[in-house]
Amino acid sequence: MKRPFRFLAIVGLLILSLVSAWRGGLLPGVPAPWHDDLRILHEDRDGTAVMVVELRNTGTRTRWRSEGEDHRIDIRRLGPTLYELDITQFDDRVEPTLRRRMHTELQLEPGRTEVGGFRFTEPGKPVQRQLVEIVLPDPAA
Numbered sequence: 001m002k003r004p005f006r007f008l009a010i011v012g013l014l015i016l017s018l019v020s021a022w023r024g025g026l027l028p029g030v031p032a033p034w035h036d037d038l039r040i041l042h043e044d045r046d047g048t049a050v051m052v053v054e055l056r057n058t059g060t061r062t063r064w065r066s067e068g069e070d071h072r073i074d075i076r077r078l079g080p081t082l083y084e085l086d087i088t089q090f091d092d093r094v095e096p097t098l099r100r101r102m103h104t105e106l107q108l109e110p111g112r113t114e115v116g117g118f119r120f121t122e123p124g125k126p127v128q129r130q131l132v133e134i135v136l137p138d139p140a141a
Contacts, residue, residue: 038064054135081107085115087132094122110138
């Protein structure tokens with residue numbers, strides 16, 4: 001009698017774990033979820049880590065915020081195409097934790113725009129590069 005219950009409990013925990021990983025964007029090929037009209041994706045392009053910040057509802061919203069283990073983002077729309085970006089990235093792969101901050105205002109058009117980048121080296125290791133891109137939706141879509 002105990003074995004079927006144990007089996008069902010294990011299967012239930014497995015299903016719950018998979019659903020949580022899927023909703024959290026942790027499964028390969030599954031994009032990260034949207035949080036408050038903002039989504040952050042991490043891509044690797046030829047050894048360069050790329051943080052892609054996607055925004056939705058750019059015609060009606062004026063502010064997007066996100067805070068996680070590896071980032072703190074505050075974006076404000078100041079005009080039809082003028083945005084103020086305050087992006088901080090944290091990298092705990094090295095000691096002490098690297099903190100990179102980008103604060104700028106720029107004109108952003110719909111589509112993908114590279115807004116900045118960082119690079120650093122650890123002694124005895126190759127240069128590591130990281131880019132930040134913003135993706136705005138196409139209003140026609």
